[in-house]
Amino acid sequence: MNWIAIAVTFKLALLTATVLLVIGLPIAYWLTFSKWRWKFIVESVVALPLVLPPTVLGFYILVAIGPHSPVGRFYSDLVGHPLPFTFEGLLLASILYSLPFAVQPFAAAFEQVDRRLIEASWTLGVSKLKTFFRLIVPLSTAGLITGAVLSFAHTLGEFGVVLMVGGNIEGETRTVSIDIYDEVQALNYAGAAKTALLLLAVSYGVLLLVYAMNRKVWVVWPQR
Amino acid sequence: MIRVIIAVCMFVITGVNLAVAEEITIAAASDLNFAFREIVTEYEKTTGNHVRLTLGSSGNFFTQIQNGAPFDLYFSADIAYPRKLEEAGLTVPGSLYQYAVGRIVMWTGKEAHLDLSKGLEILGEPTIRKIAIANPKHAPYGRAAVAAMEYAKVYDRVKDKLVLGENISQAAQFVESGAADVGIIALSLALAQPMQAVGHYWEIPVDVYPPIEQGAVILMGGKNQESAKAFLSFIQGAEGQTMMKRYGFVVPSPR
Numbered sequence: 001m002n003w004i005a006i007a008v009t010f011k012l013a014l015l016t017a018t019v020l021l022v023i024g025l026p027i028a029y030w031l032t033f034s035k036w037r038w039k040f041i042v043e044s045v046v047a048l049p050l051v052l053p054p055t056v057l058g059f060y061i062l063v064a065i066g067p068h069s070p071v072g073r074f075y076s077d078l079v080g081h082p083l084p085f086t087f088e089g090l091l092l093a094s095i096l097y098s099l100p101f102a103v104q105p106f107a108a109a110f111e112q113v114d115r116r117l118i119e120a121s122w123t124l125g126v127s128k129l130k131t132f133f134r135l136i137v138p139l140s141t142a143g144l145i146t147g148a149v150l151s152f153a154h155t156l157g158e159f160g161v162v163l164m165v166g167g168n169i170e171g172e173t174r175t176v177s178i179d180i181y182d183e184v185q186a187l188n189y190a191g192a193a194k195t196a197l198l199l200l201a202v203s204y205g206v207l208l209l210v211y212a213m214n215r216k217v218w219v220v221w222p223q224r
Numbered sequence: 225m226i227r228v229i230i231a232v233c234m235f236v237i238t239g240v241n242l243a244v245a246e247e248i249t250i251a252a253a254s255d256l257n258f259a260f261r262e263i264v265t266e267y268e269k270t271t272g273n274h275v276r277l278t279l280g281s282s283g284n285f286f287t288q289i290q291n292g293a294p295f296d297l298y299f300s301a302d303i304a305y306p307r308k309l310e311e312a313g314l315t316v317p318g319s320l321y322q323y324a325v326g327r328i329v330m331w332t333g334k335e336a337h338l339d340l341s342k343g344l345e346i347l348g349e350p351t352i353r354k355i356a357i358a359n360p361k362h363a364p365y366g367r368a369a370v371a372a373m374e375y376a377k378v379y380d381r382v383k384d385k386l387v388l389g390e391n392i393s394q395a396a397q398f399v400e401s402g403a404a405d406v407g408i409i410a411l412s413l414a415l416a417q418p419m420q421a422v423g424h425y426w427e428i429p430v431d432v433y434p435p436i437e438q439g440a441v442i443l444m445g446g447k448n449q450e451s452a453k454a455f456l457s458f459i460q461g462a463e464g465q466t467m468m469k470r471y472g473f474v475v476p477s478p479r
Contacts, residue, residue, distance in 0.1 A: 085288060169278055170249075170276035185254070185391075186257060186261070
């Protein structure tokens, strides 16, 4: 089994899930509580990666961060090397690609929180930020974990986007799914099968976790 | 197993920075799949340097390099691509050279019971339902396959049977797995051990398609030009040349 590719993949998935937890929370909060009538426009943009072919997304990202775009030039002037075909470039693509997998469960969980509790907290003079972290977040734990775990799992298996912006470089952008593709082309079916089985096991384990949590098979901490 | 898990965790934490003395990243056309895996292993053994090998279609690499892909060396199946990179000033001046001439063959699995010696005409027969070639849009071996079929005047009859691999290795895999009945693939792949074990091939005469002149170049965007040069001279050396010839490449005589 290709341990380097496995390490790259887990690192990518872990970082993607972490970043999405950070940027996904405010986006989901805004989507839940904003009263702006054109909100659905933003909602559709966030959900776009669900339906967009990965090659389309990958193509746009490649063009957007390539050396011919202002963003790409700015980055390569700043850091000294271009963004495409690097781990950072791949991370950026993964974050965009998995955005709905984090934001939608977050928003759904926020929606479930009793409005009366939130408004009571506000009227008692607790700031919106404090209410968010001390009331909304603790009451949405299951949704937050679901979002983080799903974006992690989704990143593990992404292929089209990685192929477009990754460039299949060992230790950098060669993820497990790309490695399987390579092994099949090298006619090393045994190697491909082993890695594929690992991905299958991890994906299944992750889904078990998500569904068990939503069924409240176990309670993470006792409810008061 | 525990140790492996710990090792993986360490990779993740440290950011997979294997501190290797010298490291080069090579983009190589897929027809080099088996030949280069062997050559790279041999090179790593003799020099202690590490090679990160990426295989794919020459045309895709060309696009990626134009978009800033950090490869040190580019082995294209069509010398026209590195030549264009040279014109664009993306290569180390004077590093472009033709490392081989590729050949194409018709390949089929043993259980298909086809007599390939009839030549390309056989592709028109109704028992053949799928023919695997590399995508001629960006894979030089795919273009050679189309040219040969056009020369044999079978192309118009068989073009609905064509299945396109993303690169020549994938085309070979399509026919090796039996999903396609026949494939037009690189001789270098047909000579590889896993392909030889399960099928046979017929070489397409070299005068029915334009020569597949394969070119290599050192790239400006790479980080390690000296090591790239060392790898090039290894390929050009006696050991490298012997291995390339074993995989059916016609190698130009040394300058």
